[in-house]
Amino acid sequence: MISNTIKFIYRDRIVEIKNPNSNETLLNYIRTKLKKTGTKEGCAEGGCGACTVVLGELKDSKMNYSSVNSCITFLPTLHGKQLILVEDLLLTDGSLHPVQEAMVNYHGSQCGFCTPGFVMSLFSMFKNYSKINDNLIKDTISGNLCRCTGYQPIIKAAKSLNKKNKNDQFTKNKNNLIKLLKKINNESIIIYRDGKKYFAPRYVQELKKILKKNINAHLLSGGTDLSLVVTKERKDIDCIIYMNSINELNYIKNNDKYIEIGASTPLIKIENYIEKYYSDFTSILKRYGSVQIRNVATMAGNIATASPIGDTLPLLLALDAKIVLRGIKKTKILDLNSFFIDYRKTKLKKGQFIDSIRIPLFPKNIFKAYKISKRFDDDISSVCASFNLEMKNKKIKNIKIAYGGMSSIPKRAKQCEKILSNSTITEQTINKAKEALERDFKPISDMRASAKYRMMVAKNLLHKCFLEVASNKLIRVNK
Numbered sequence: 507m508i509s510n511t512i513k514f515i516y517r518d519r520i521v522e523i524k525n526p527n528s529n530e531t532l533l534n535y536i537r538t539k540l541k542k543t544g545t546k547e548g549c550a551e552g553g554c555g556a557c558t559v560v561l562g563e564l565k566d567s568k569m570n571y572s573s574v575n576s577c578i579t580f581l582p583t584l585h586g587k588q589l590i591l592v593e594d595l596l597l598t599d600g601s602l603h604p605v606q607e608a609m610v611n612y613h614g615s616q617c618g619f620c621t622p623g624f625v626m627s628l629f630s631m632f633k634n635y636s637k638i639n640d641n642l643i644k645d646t647i648s649g650n651l652c653r654c655t656g657y658q659p660i661i662k663a664a665k666s667l668n669k670k671n672k673n674d675q676f677t678k679n680k681n682n683l684i685k686l687l688k689k690i691n692n693e694s695i696i697i698y699r700d701g702k703k704y705f706a707p708r709y710v711q712e713l714k715k716i717l718k719k720n721i722n723a724h725l726l727s728g729g730t731d732l733s734l735v736v737t738k739e740r741k742d743i744d745c746i747i748y749m750n751s752i753n754e755l756n757y758i759k760n761n762d763k764y765i766e767i768g769a770s771t772p773l774i775k776i777e778n779y780i781e782k783y784y785s786d787f788t789s790i791l792k793r794y795g796s797v798q799i800r801n802v803a804t805m806a807g808n809i810a811t812a813s814p815i816g817d818t819l820p821l822l823l824a825l826d827a828k829i830v831l832r833g834i835k836k837t838k839i840l841d842l843n844s845f846f847i848d849y850r851k852t853k854l855k856k857g858q859f860i861d862s863i864r865i866p867l868f869p870k871n872i873f874k875a876y877k878i879s880k881r882f883d884d885d886i887s888s889v890c891a892s893f894n895l896e897m898k899n900k901k902i903k904n905i906k907i908a909y910g911g912m913s914s915i916p917k918r919a920k921q922c923e924k925i926l927s928n929s930t931i932t933e934q935t936i937n938k939a940k941e942a943l944e945r946d947f948k949p950i951s952d953m954r955a956s957a958k959y960r961m962m963v964a965k966n967l968l969h970k971c972f973l974e975v976a977s978n979k980l981i982r983v984n985k
């Protein structure tokens with residue numbers, strides 16, 4: 507079924523909007539049309555968390571609650587979901603939700619601008635997790651910035667949620683909600699308005715047909731990059747195809763050779779899955795934006811953006827990842843290594859889309875990855891480095907090294923790899939490999955870091971990696 511009307515659940519009823527503006531942000535809709543002003547605008551680029559709202563979705567017949575930045579969410583993507591705002595946490599008799607109560611009791615309510623966002627992030631944590639620990643709390647609020655009092659009262663409030671009764675108004679109303687969500691979740695959306703087009707197909711076959719007729723369309727996945735064209739550059743996007751409505755592309759699985767990740771899989775799902783194969787991959791993902799960003803952003807979006815500082819890219823390059831590109835007629839499997847051409851330019855052709863990403867498994871290898879950014883949480887890398895190698899008879903084998911932030915594209919360090927390949931770990935070899943990085947990369951200076959700093963960090967990360975490898979494997983770093 508196809509419709510030009512988006513439907514979502516708000517306060518236990520189905521809300522319908524016919525032909526919505528595809529470039530309108532959810533935040534704008536909430537504040538100006540729904541007239542709910544608890545949700546605030548701080549940065550309008552997904553960085554501060556003041557605009558955090560929670561979306562309820564049915565996943566495998568269970569309710570899942572995701573915190574998202576409404577400032578970079580386009581309104582039509584709300585179709586098929588439940589919208590929960592800070593105002594909706596209050597019970598009809600005026601009593602507070604357990605999360606609000608905790609914030610009051612521990613003096614976590616500081617300024618009126620950020621508090622609603624903090625409450626909503628904590629609310630999604632409260633709904634999704636039965637046990638709350640320090641790491642989970644820090645992760646949950648890493649995308650909510652406070653520049654006044656600090657985080658301690660909020661952290662204490664969050665910890666106290668372990669003792670609260672989970673049976674809130676949303677749990678009590680779960681069955682009714684699931685019924686409503688099932689009712690609105692079976693339509694593809696096509697909107698034509700003011701010369702702009704928006705498509706939210708449900709199947710790949712549908713997507714292909716739409717692409718054939720709209721070859722210049724912009725593919726929208728999490729929108730954490732694309733939406734900034736509207737919110738920051740103040741431009742319109744004429745034609746959008748929403749990829750995250752295609753469930754077929756939202757999966758992660760593996761065989762004994764590789765892990766396969768569907769293009770519409772949010773990063774938050776990947777970070778848990780990949781941990782047992784490559785724990786450093788998970789560590790980097792945990793520092794990727796914030797929970798709000800990772801709840802929607804995809805690896806496919808990160809790859810297609812081709813930013814030299816895209817965090818998953820050096821990791822995928824060091825792991826020799828492949829991407830499955832699908833066109834209207836043909837499917838192609840490409841080495842990611844050959845995908846990036848120049849600054850933000852890739853081999854992706856019009857009419858093509860990333861279908862999935864394949865990450866080879868190297869059970870015998872050591873995989874390490876490091877991200878250096880000005881701020882630990884919720885910041886973009888200055889340099890990101892990744893190392894994949896095997897140690898055999900004390901010799902380095904099959905080594906693959908890749909860096910982000912060191913060149914106009916994320917790139918393998920081939921000269922450096924040559925020096926290290928088949929060598930033993932000695933200080934002399936490491937020094938030679940560090941020198942080789944100067945032949946591999948000519949970094950630039952920008953607001954994040956100077957060229958000199960970048961090169962020094964890249965060398966130090968290489969050194970760090972081999973000190974760690976040597977100590978883990980009890981191999982001496984010989985003089």
Ligand SMILES: Cc1cc2nc3c(=O)[nH]c(=O)nc-3n(C[C@H](O)[C@H](O)[C@H](O)COP(=O)(O)OP(=O)(O)OC[C@H]3O[C@@H](n4cnc5c(N)ncnc54)[C@H](O)[C@@H]3O)c2cc1C
Nearest residue numbers: 552725727728729730731732795804807808810816817860
């Ligand atoms: C606050 C904030 C923090 C961030 N932090 C980080 C960070 O720490 N590290 C980092 O690397 N990035 C970061 N980013 C950048 C951004 O989140 C990533 O680039 C993200 O992976 C983009 O994925 P997306 O699904 O949101 O892509 P979208 O914004 O939906 O799309 C990005 C581009 O990819 C194209 N595209 C999307 N899906 C497909 C597909 N299936 N096939 C082909 N093309 C496609 C789109 O057309 C568009 O050109 C941050 C962004 C914000 C706003």
Ligand code: FES
Nearest residue numbers: 548549554555577
């Ligand atoms: S307004 Fe700052 S994240 Fe949305």
Ligand code: FES
Nearest residue numbers: 617620652653654
């Ligand atoms: S709570 Fe708003 S700046 Fe601290």
